[in-house]
Amino acid sequence: MLKRVIKIGFEIYRLIHIILTGIITVPIVLFVATGGIGENYTGNAFVYPQFLLIxxxxxxxxxxxxxxxxxxxxxxxxxxxxxxFILKILFAILDIYI
Structure with missing residues (x-):
């Protein structure tokens, strides 16, 4: 019985982990790949398509x-x-304030 409860708990953890990491990864990657704010001067949909590999x-x-x-x-x-991404943002913030 306990093994079944632990297995169900791990299944729920795995699903939440995948959803949360996907919510963080996909929008940030798409934002950076399209050139961010005002950097898309080429007219292409993806200025930096290599970021899509993430x-x-x-x-x-x-x-x-x-x-x-x-x-x-x-x-x-x-x-x-x-x-x-979290470390990159954190180091950028620390670099500004240090």
Whole structure:
């Protein structure tokens, strides 16, 4: 009984983890890939399409998290893009105030 409760709890955690990391990753990547605010002087939809690869990294982590053999690795990989963005923003803020 306890194993079943723990398994259901982990399933809920995994789903919430994927949703939250996706909510952080996808909008930021699309914002940066389109050139941000006022930097799209080329007329192309994506000025920096290489940033779209970050969504691919998140997606690979999300898929791996549902493969039993790679569950923990998938959760770590899918957490990397949001951690990158959070640290990047944090260091930018610290750089302004220091």
């Amino acid at each position: 969504i691919l990294v998140w997606l690979v982590g999300a898929i791996f998290s549902y493969i039993k053999k790679f569950t923990k690795l998938g959760l770590i990989i899918s957490a990397l893009p949001p951690l990158y």
